[in-house]
Amino acid sequence: EAGVAQSPRYKIIEKRQSVAFWCNPISGHATLYWYQQILGQGPKLLIQFQNNGVVDDSQLPKDRFSAERLKGVDSTLKIQPAKLEDSAVYLCASSLLAGEETQYFGPGTRLLVL
Amino acid sequence: AQTVTQSQPEMSVQEAETVTLSCTYDTSESNYYLFWYKQPPSRQMILVIRQEAYKQQNATENRFSVNFQKAAKSFSLKISDSHLGDTEMYFCAFRGSARQLTFGSGTQLTVLP
Numbered sequence: 001e002a003g004v005a006q007s008p009r010y011k012i013i014e015k016r017q018s019v020a021f022w023c024n025p026i027s028g029h030a031t032l033y034w035y036q037q038i039l040g041q042g043p044k045l046l047i048q049f050q051n052n053g054v055v056d057d058s059q060l061p062k063d064r065f066s067a068e069r070l071k072g073v074d075s076t077l078k079i080q081p082a083k084l085e086d087s088a089v090y091l092c093a094s095s096l097l098a099g100e101e102t103q104y105f106g107p108g109t110r111l112l113v114l
Numbered sequence: 115a116q117t118v119t120q121s122q123p124e125m126s127v128q129e130a131e132t133v134t135l136s137c138t139y140d141t142s143e144s145n146y147y148l149f150w151y152k153q154p155p156s157r158q159m160i161l162v163i164r165q166e167a168y169k170q171q172n173a174t175e176n177r178f179s180v181n182f183q184k185a186a187k188s189f190s191l192k193i194s195d196s197h198l199g200d201t202e203m204y205f206c207a208f209r210g211s212a213r214q215l216t217f218g219s220g221t222q223l224t225v226l227p
Contacts, residue, residue, distance in 0.1 A: 035215075105158055
């Protein structure tokens with residue numbers, strides 16, 4: 001079974017530029033999560049999707065961050081314009097809707113904003 | 115809101131010895147799940163072990179086991195017969211009714227030869 005795929009793995013941009021990250025969850029997983037992990041901290045949830053609907057985006061900085069999950073499968077997370085403090089690893093995870101709902105994580109995208 | 119606390123930023127253990135990583139959490143929910151994940155330098159979170167709050171029996175996965183104390187809201191991870199490859203960052207995480215994970219700040223474990 002293929003795992004959660006993310007791209008790109010690394011991205012370096014200058015502040016005020018825009019960037020987009022892509023995630024492909026495990027096949028059949030209805031729930032998809034985007035987490036932000038700043039160096040030295042645990043991941044923090046940005047947004048949670050169930051199929052193609054948003055369940056929780058209360059911690060998403062909506063003035064600069066946006067995310068979508070068209071057709072309930074792949075998802076993109078966009079930052080526009082980026083700030084220095086957005087430098088972090090962006091982790092995507094997915095889980096089944098039922099059962100213990102263990103979240104399986106992708107390899108992450110490491111973003112550096114200069 | 116739930117909180118997860120890992121009070122040990124760093125720990126070390128001699129190879130083949132046993133080490134325990136501590137985790138406490140705060141919640142008003144009665145049904146929830148607790149997890150330990152490890153994170154290598156590649157940054158991918160890998161599940162180590164999972165505990166359902168309604169189960170009194172502590173979860174075990176080979177050399178990894180937990181000590182789950184629901185009343186004390188404590189969830190420690192014990193690693194027996196430590197291997198050099200166990201040198202990783204370990205995160206404790208809570209999942210309640212909202213399904214999202216709340217993570218602690220992590221413990222960097224170093225296994226010494």
